[in-house]
Amino acid sequence: MLAVKGLSRAFGGVQAVDQVDFELKRNQVLGVIGPNGSGKTTLVNLITGFVRPDKGKVIFKGKNITKKPPYKVAQMGLARSFQMAKPFYQLEAYKNLNVALYSPRVKGLLGGKFGDRDAVAKDLLEEVGFERDSQVITQTASSLPHGYLKRLELAKCLALRPDLIVLDELFSGLSLAEVASMVPVIEKLVAQGKTLIMVEHRLRELFRIADQVLVLNFGRKIAQGNPTEVMDMPEVKSAYLGAETEGF
Numbered sequence: 001m002l003a004v005k006g007l008s009r010a011f012g013g014v015q016a017v018d019q020v021d022f023e024l025k026r027n028q029v030l031g032v033i034g035p036n037g038s039g040k041t042t043l044v045n046l047i048t049g050f051v052r053p054d055k056g057k058v059i060f061k062g063k064n065i066t067k068k069p070p071y072k073v074a075q076m077g078l079a080r081s082f083q084m085a086k087p088f089y090q091l092e093a094y095k096n097l098n099v100a101l102y103s104p105r106v107k108g109l110l111g112g113k114f115g116d117r118d119a120v121a122k123d124l125l126e127e128v129g130f131e132r133d134s135q136v137i138t139q140t141a142s143s144l145p146h147g148y149l150k151r152l153e154l155a156k157c158l159a160l161r162p163d164l165i166v167l168d169e170l171f172s173g174l175s176l177a178e179v180a181s182m183v184p185v186i187e188k189l190v191a192q193g194k195t196l197i198m199v200e201h202r203l204r205e206l207f208r209i210a211d212q213v214l215v216l217n218f219g220r221k222i223a224q225g226n227p228t229e230v231m232d233m234p235e236v237k238s239a240y241l242g243a244e245t246e247g248f
């Protein structure tokens, strides 16, 4: 599904991402972890076209997407969420899905036979935890609490009917109760066979979900493997020393 080869990017003197390689197969869930500033978001930005690499390649479904702009990457079926939610604040929650629902990708996939897009949008919001008959679905995004904005980020990804979803710290800023209610939403996506990359600081929850974990430190991949073996590696423990070690 995805192959990342020698991906590198520096900002001034900071090597944010340094020669990162990995592959991801269909239906797999890859967790990306690492201390603050280790290059996780930059890696997401490089894969999804928001930042251009200095070196390296991104191959998605066998096609070289390196340096393609974000909208082309999205149209090919690679959706991403943002750590800081980026809704259209003046639009109602469900109308925020229109960009994806009216996209050439979705039109093409459905051969023009779409039906009622508002109903589809509301179904998607329900799938990610908006209560169907509550007002949150029709509230403007500007008035939604943070927890719902994160759910909206996920729904925007799903609306694109993606082949791969990259979630950048979906659980950040959520209360423990909100995370606990979000985990089953993700587990359901995994059970449906969705392919995911999850950048997370919440290790306990991530390790329940991910098949593989990739660890970054100072932009470099220092480990990759299943959650248990990765967290037993001395280099991973020392990278996390003094950082958040939830889940250890």
Ligand SMILES: Nc1ncnc2c1ncn2[C@@H]1O[C@H](COP(=O)(O)OP(=O)(O)OP(=O)(O)O)[C@@H](O)[C@H]1O
Pocket: 011, 014, 015, 016, 034, 035, 036, 037, 038, 039, 040, 041, 042, 043
């Ligand atoms: N646009 C930019 N301009 C300059 N430096 C940047 C830029 N984006 C990222 N960096 C730097 O690159 C490094 C990696 O940042 P990045 O945000 O990718 O880390 P991160 O692992 O996602 O961090 P966090 O866990 O805190 O979100 C940091 O030193 C950061 O300051």
